[in-house]
Amino acid sequence: MSNHTKLAFVACVTLLIALPGTPPAAAGDEAKAYKRMPWHLIDIWWDTGADAAFESYSIDVTISENVPSTVNLYIAPIGLGWLSKTSFYGGIQTQSDGNTKADRCLRKIGPALLMSMWGERSLDAIRPSIGGLCQSSGHEGDFVSVRRPYAWSKGTYTYRIFKMDREVIDGKPHTWIGAFVYSHAKDENVFVGALRFKGDKLVLSRKIASFIEIYGRRKPVADIPKLTVTFGNLKVNGQPVKSPTAMAHYPKNVPDYADAKAKDKTIVVKVGTPVEGRTKRDVRVIEKPPAAVR
Numbered sequence: 001m002s003n004h005t006k007l008a009f010v011a012c013v014t015l016l017i018a019l020p021g022t023p024p025a026a027a028g029d030e031a032k033a034y035k036r037m038p039w040h041l042i043d044i045w046w047d048t049g050a051d052a053a054f055e056s057y058s059i060d061v062t063i064s065e066n067v068p069s070t071v072n073l074y075i076a077p078i079g080l081g082w083l084s085k086t087s088f089y090g091g092i093q094t095q096s097d098g099n100t101k102a103d104r105c106l107r108k109i110g111p112a113l114l115m116s117m118w119g120e121r122s123l124d125a126i127r128p129s130i131g132g133l134c135q136s137s138g139h140e141g142d143f144v145s146v147r148r149p150y151a152w153s154k155g156t157y158t159y160r161i162f163k164m165d166r167e168v169i170d171g172k173p174h175t176w177i178g179a180f181v182y183s184h185a186k187d188e189n190v191f192v193g194a195l196r197f198k199g200d201k202l203v204l205s206r207k208i209a210s211f212i213e214i215y216g217r218r219k220p221v222a223d224i225p226k227l228t229v230t231f232g233n234l235k236v237n238g239q240p241v242k243s244p245t246a247m248a249h250y251p252k253n254v255p256d257y258a259d260a261k262a263k264d265k266t267i268v269v270k271v272g273t274p275v276e277g278r279t280k281r282d283v284r285v286i287e288k289p290p291a292a293v294r
Contacts, residue, residue: 035254037218038216039215039254041213044209044210045248046245047207048208048241048244049243052203054203055238056163057160057161057204058161058233059233061156062229063229064227066154068094068225072093072094073093073225078159078161078208079211081205084198085198088118088195089209090159091159092157096109096110097147112148113148114146114192115161120136120143122136125144126146129146132193144195147193148191148193157181160180160182161177161179175200212271226272227271228271229269230267232264233266244265256274256275257271258271
Protein backbone atom coordinates (compact mmCIF):
# COMPACT_ATOMS: atom_id res chain seq x y z
CA MET A 1 0.00 0.00 0.00
CA SER A 2 1.48 3.40 -1.00
CA ASN A 3 1.82 6.24 1.54
CA HIS A 4 -0.86 8.16 -0.33
CA THR A 5 -3.24 5.21 -0.10
CA LYS A 6 -2.45 4.74 3.59
CA LEU A 7 -3.22 8.39 4.33
CA ALA A 8 -6.50 8.18 2.42
CA PHE A 9 -7.46 5.02 4.26
CA VAL A 10 -6.73 6.60 7.67
CA ALA A 11 -8.74 9.67 6.71
CA CYS A 12 -11.71 7.52 5.75
CA VAL A 13 -11.60 5.55 8.98
CA THR A 14 -11.44 8.65 11.16
CA LEU A 15 -14.70 9.85 9.65
CA LEU A 16 -16.54 6.79 10.96
CA ILE A 17 -18.28 6.60 14.29
CA ALA A 18 -16.25 4.06 16.28
CA LEU A 19 -15.42 0.75 14.67
CA PRO A 20 -16.85 -2.33 16.35
CA GLY A 21 -14.74 -3.19 19.36
CA THR A 22 -13.39 0.35 19.89
CA PRO A 23 -16.01 2.18 21.99
CA PRO A 24 -15.47 5.49 23.78
CA ALA A 25 -15.20 5.58 27.55
CA ALA A 26 -18.48 5.37 29.44
CA ALA A 27 -19.25 7.19 32.66
CA GLY A 28 -20.47 5.87 35.99
CA ASP A 29 -20.35 2.58 37.78
CA GLU A 30 -21.07 0.46 34.71
CA ALA A 31 -17.80 1.57 33.11
CA LYS A 32 -15.94 0.33 36.18
CA ALA A 33 -17.90 -2.88 36.56
CA TYR A 34 -17.39 -4.26 33.06
CA LYS A 35 -14.48 -4.62 30.67
CA ARG A 36 -14.17 -2.75 27.40
CA MET A 37 -16.37 -3.74 24.51
CA PRO A 38 -17.10 -6.02 22.75
CA TRP A 39 -19.00 -8.11 25.28
CA HIS A 40 -19.46 -11.79 24.54
CA LEU A 41 -22.58 -12.53 26.57
CA ILE A 42 -22.13 -16.24 25.92
CA ASP A 43 -19.83 -18.58 24.03
CA ILE A 44 -21.20 -22.04 23.23
CA TRP A 45 -18.61 -24.69 22.47
CA TRP A 46 -20.02 -27.54 20.42
CA ASP A 47 -18.27 -30.88 20.06
CA THR A 48 -19.32 -32.86 17.00
CA GLY A 49 -17.46 -35.94 18.20
CA ALA A 50 -14.69 -36.12 15.60
CA ASP A 51 -12.65 -34.04 13.20
CA ALA A 52 -13.84 -34.49 9.62
CA ALA A 53 -12.52 -34.14 6.09
CA PHE A 54 -14.37 -30.98 5.07
CA GLU A 55 -16.99 -30.58 2.39
CA SER A 56 -19.61 -28.50 4.24
CA TYR A 57 -20.88 -27.46 7.66
CA SER A 58 -24.20 -25.90 8.65
CA ILE A 59 -26.07 -24.84 11.77
CA ASP A 60 -29.55 -23.38 12.32
CA VAL A 61 -30.28 -20.26 14.34
CA THR A 62 -33.73 -18.98 15.33
CA ILE A 63 -34.13 -15.37 16.47
CA SER A 64 -37.33 -14.69 18.40
CA GLU A 65 -37.62 -10.92 18.05
CA ASN A 66 -36.84 -8.12 15.65
CA VAL A 67 -33.81 -6.25 16.99
CA PRO A 68 -33.72 -2.43 16.69
CA SER A 69 -30.95 -0.95 14.58
CA THR A 70 -29.82 1.13 17.57
CA VAL A 71 -28.43 -2.05 19.15
CA ASN A 72 -25.12 -3.47 17.97
CA LEU A 73 -25.83 -7.19 18.20
CA TYR A 74 -23.75 -9.96 16.64
CA ILE A 75 -25.27 -13.45 16.55
CA ALA A 76 -22.60 -15.85 15.29
CA PRO A 77 -23.79 -19.41 14.59
CA ILE A 78 -20.13 -20.07 13.77
CA GLY A 79 -18.39 -18.09 16.48
CA LEU A 80 -15.08 -19.82 15.90
CA GLY A 81 -14.04 -22.86 13.91
CA TRP A 82 -10.94 -24.27 12.27
CA LEU A 83 -10.36 -25.61 8.80
CA SER A 84 -7.02 -27.33 9.29
CA LYS A 85 -4.88 -24.58 10.88
CA THR A 86 -6.98 -21.60 9.78
CA SER A 87 -9.62 -20.17 12.12
CA PHE A 88 -12.78 -18.48 10.90
CA TYR A 89 -16.18 -17.25 12.08
CA GLY A 90 -19.40 -15.83 10.72
CA GLY A 91 -22.93 -14.72 11.43
CA ILE A 92 -25.51 -11.97 11.51
CA GLN A 93 -25.06 -8.36 12.62
CA THR A 94 -27.48 -5.50 13.20
CA GLN A 95 -24.89 -2.91 12.12
CA SER A 96 -21.92 -3.69 9.92
CA ASP A 97 -19.45 -1.87 7.74
CA GLY A 98 -17.22 -2.63 4.79
CA ASN A 99 -15.51 -1.40 1.65
CA THR A 100 -14.82 -2.48 -1.89
CA LYS A 101 -11.44 -3.66 -3.11
CA ALA A 102 -11.11 -0.51 -5.23
CA ASP A 103 -12.25 1.96 -2.56
CA ARG A 104 -10.82 1.27 0.90
CA CYS A 105 -13.01 3.85 2.62
CA LEU A 106 -15.20 2.01 5.13
CA ARG A 107 -18.90 2.69 4.95
CA LYS A 108 -21.78 1.68 7.18
CA ILE A 109 -24.15 -0.85 5.61
CA GLY A 110 -26.61 -1.58 8.44
CA PRO A 111 -27.91 -5.14 8.95
CA ALA A 112 -25.62 -7.68 7.29
CA LEU A 113 -24.34 -11.24 6.99
CA LEU A 114 -20.64 -11.91 7.51
CA MET A 115 -17.84 -14.44 7.19
CA SER A 116 -14.29 -13.73 8.38
CA MET A 117 -10.99 -15.57 8.39
CA TRP A 118 -8.05 -14.95 10.71
CA GLY A 119 -4.37 -14.74 9.77
CA GLU A 120 -4.77 -13.16 6.33
CA ARG A 121 -4.67 -9.63 4.91
CA SER A 122 -4.49 -10.12 1.13
CA LEU A 123 -7.40 -8.74 -0.88
CA ASP A 124 -6.78 -11.58 -3.34
CA ALA A 125 -8.12 -13.96 -0.67
CA ILE A 126 -11.53 -12.24 -0.72
CA ARG A 127 -14.40 -12.90 -3.12
CA PRO A 128 -17.35 -10.62 -2.26
CA SER A 129 -20.85 -11.35 -3.43
CA ILE A 130 -22.47 -9.14 -6.07
CA GLY A 131 -23.35 -5.98 -4.18
CA GLY A 132 -21.40 -7.19 -1.18
CA LEU A 133 -18.43 -5.60 0.53
CA CYS A 134 -15.27 -6.78 2.21
CA GLN A 135 -12.68 -5.83 4.79
CA SER A 136 -9.00 -6.47 5.41
CA SER A 137 -7.80 -5.18 8.74
CA GLY A 138 -5.47 -5.66 11.65
CA HIS A 139 -7.40 -3.74 14.32
CA GLU A 140 -8.38 -7.00 16.09
CA GLY A 141 -5.60 -9.14 14.62
CA ASP A 142 -5.06 -9.80 10.92
CA PHE A 143 -8.23 -10.91 9.19
CA VAL A 144 -10.15 -10.71 5.94
CA SER A 145 -13.92 -10.68 5.71
CA VAL A 146 -16.89 -10.64 3.36
CA ARG A 147 -20.00 -8.67 4.30
CA ARG A 148 -23.37 -8.76 2.54
CA PRO A 149 -26.06 -6.17 3.37
CA TYR A 150 -29.23 -8.04 4.27
CA ALA A 151 -32.41 -6.82 5.97
CA TRP A 152 -32.84 -9.83 8.26
CA SER A 153 -35.59 -10.05 10.87
CA LYS A 154 -36.84 -12.55 13.42
CA GLY A 155 -37.10 -16.09 12.14
CA THR A 156 -34.99 -19.16 11.41
CA TYR A 157 -31.83 -19.14 9.32
CA THR A 158 -29.35 -21.80 8.28
CA TYR A 159 -25.75 -20.61 8.15
CA ARG A 160 -23.73 -22.85 5.83
CA ILE A 161 -20.15 -22.95 4.58
CA PHE A 162 -18.93 -25.30 1.88
CA LYS A 163 -15.98 -26.11 -0.33
CA MET A 164 -15.94 -24.35 -3.70
CA ASP A 165 -13.17 -24.23 -6.29
CA ARG A 166 -9.46 -24.94 -5.93
CA GLU A 167 -6.63 -22.55 -6.80
CA VAL A 168 -2.88 -23.13 -7.02
CA ILE A 169 -0.59 -20.25 -6.08
CA ASP A 170 3.19 -20.62 -6.44
CA GLY A 171 2.70 -24.36 -6.61
CA LYS A 172 0.70 -24.52 -3.37
CA PRO A 173 -2.99 -25.51 -3.25
CA HIS A 174 -5.69 -23.22 -1.88
CA THR A 175 -9.44 -23.72 -1.52
CA TRP A 176 -12.24 -21.20 -1.75
CA ILE A 177 -14.84 -21.58 1.00
CA GLY A 178 -18.23 -20.01 0.40
CA ALA A 179 -20.77 -18.87 2.98
CA PHE A 180 -24.54 -18.94 2.43
CA VAL A 181 -27.44 -18.04 4.70
CA TYR A 182 -30.81 -19.63 4.03
CA SER A 183 -33.90 -17.75 5.22
CA HIS A 184 -36.61 -20.27 6.09
CA ALA A 185 -39.32 -17.59 6.07
CA LYS A 186 -38.38 -16.24 2.63
CA ASP A 187 -37.19 -19.58 1.19
CA GLU A 188 -34.10 -17.94 -0.24
CA ASN A 189 -30.37 -18.68 -0.18
CA VAL A 190 -28.16 -15.61 0.19
CA PHE A 191 -24.53 -15.81 -0.93
CA VAL A 192 -22.45 -13.94 1.64
CA GLY A 193 -19.14 -14.30 -0.19
CA ALA A 194 -16.10 -16.57 -0.22
CA LEU A 195 -12.63 -16.62 1.33
CA ARG A 196 -9.52 -18.43 0.16
CA PHE A 197 -8.03 -20.92 2.64
CA LYS A 198 -4.57 -22.44 2.41
CA GLY A 199 -4.57 -26.14 1.49
CA ASP A 200 -6.90 -28.45 -0.40
CA LYS A 201 -7.46 -31.35 2.02
CA LEU A 202 -9.07 -29.26 4.73
CA VAL A 203 -10.15 -30.78 8.03
CA LEU A 204 -13.02 -29.34 10.07
CA SER A 205 -12.25 -29.36 13.79
CA ARG A 206 -14.67 -31.15 16.11
CA LYS A 207 -14.84 -28.10 18.41
CA ILE A 208 -16.91 -25.26 16.93
CA ALA A 209 -18.25 -22.26 18.83
CA SER A 210 -21.37 -20.10 18.59
CA PHE A 211 -21.61 -16.75 20.35
CA ILE A 212 -23.82 -13.74 21.06
CA GLU A 213 -22.05 -10.40 21.33
CA ILE A 214 -22.75 -6.74 22.02
CA TYR A 215 -20.23 -4.50 20.27
CA GLY A 216 -19.53 -0.90 19.22
CA ARG A 217 -20.12 2.15 21.36
CA ARG A 218 -20.87 1.33 24.96
CA LYS A 219 -24.48 1.84 25.92
CA PRO A 220 -26.34 1.21 29.18
CA VAL A 221 -26.66 -2.45 30.10
CA ALA A 222 -30.42 -1.96 30.20
CA ASP A 223 -30.29 -1.49 26.41
CA ILE A 224 -29.30 -5.13 25.83
CA PRO A 225 -32.28 -6.44 23.84
CA LYS A 226 -34.62 -9.07 25.23
CA LEU A 227 -34.86 -12.02 22.87
CA THR A 228 -34.38 -15.76 22.60
CA VAL A 229 -31.74 -17.24 20.29
CA THR A 230 -31.83 -20.96 19.52
CA PHE A 231 -28.90 -22.83 17.97
CA GLY A 232 -29.08 -26.38 16.66
CA ASN A 233 -29.36 -28.84 13.77
CA LEU A 234 -25.62 -29.15 13.20
CA LYS A 235 -24.65 -30.92 9.98
CA VAL A 236 -21.21 -31.95 8.80
CA ASN A 237 -20.92 -32.76 5.08
CA GLY A 238 -24.71 -32.72 4.85
CA GLN A 239 -25.21 -35.32 7.58
CA PRO A 240 -26.77 -34.45 10.97
CA VAL A 241 -24.42 -34.63 13.93
CA LYS A 242 -26.05 -37.47 15.87
CA SER A 243 -24.93 -36.74 19.42
CA PRO A 244 -23.35 -33.30 19.76
CA THR A 245 -22.29 -32.12 23.19
CA ALA A 246 -22.02 -28.48 24.21
CA MET A 247 -20.49 -26.31 26.90
CA ALA A 248 -21.74 -22.79 27.67
CA HIS A 249 -19.07 -20.31 28.70
CA TYR A 250 -20.14 -17.06 30.35
CA PRO A 251 -17.16 -14.65 30.19
CA LYS A 252 -16.12 -12.68 33.26
CA ASN A 253 -16.48 -8.91 33.58
CA VAL A 254 -19.37 -8.59 31.15
CA PRO A 255 -23.06 -8.24 32.01
CA ASP A 256 -24.63 -11.57 33.02
CA TYR A 257 -27.51 -11.12 30.59
CA ALA A 258 -27.59 -14.53 28.88
CA ASP A 259 -28.63 -17.96 30.07
CA ALA A 260 -28.56 -21.20 28.06
CA LYS A 261 -30.70 -24.32 28.40
CA ALA A 262 -30.81 -27.50 26.36
CA LYS A 263 -33.93 -28.49 24.49
CA ASP A 264 -33.56 -31.78 22.65
CA LYS A 265 -30.34 -31.27 20.67
CA THR A 266 -30.68 -27.48 20.53
CA ILE A 267 -29.46 -24.75 22.87
CA VAL A 268 -31.95 -22.04 23.78
CA VAL A 269 -30.37 -18.80 24.99
CA LYS A 270 -32.44 -16.20 26.83
CA VAL A 271 -30.85 -12.78 26.31
CA GLY A 272 -31.55 -9.45 27.98
CA THR A 273 -32.60 -10.50 31.48
CA PRO A 274 -30.03 -10.29 34.31
CA VAL A 275 -28.87 -13.58 35.80
CA GLU A 276 -28.31 -13.13 39.53
CA GLY A 277 -25.70 -14.98 41.54
CA ARG A 278 -24.00 -16.86 38.74
CA THR A 279 -21.17 -18.93 40.22
CA LYS A 280 -20.17 -21.17 37.32
CA ARG A 281 -18.67 -19.67 34.18
CA ASP A 282 -18.51 -22.99 32.33
CA VAL A 283 -21.66 -25.09 32.29
CA ARG A 284 -22.19 -28.36 30.43
CA VAL A 285 -25.45 -27.77 28.54
CA ILE A 286 -25.69 -30.92 26.44
CA GLU A 287 -24.15 -34.00 27.99
CA LYS A 288 -22.72 -36.99 26.19
CA PRO A 289 -25.45 -39.64 25.97
CA PRO A 290 -24.88 -42.68 28.17
CA ALA A 291 -23.38 -45.72 26.56
CA ALA A 292 -25.89 -48.27 25.37
CA VAL A 293 -26.37 -51.24 27.68
CA ARG A 294 -25.75 -54.57 25.96
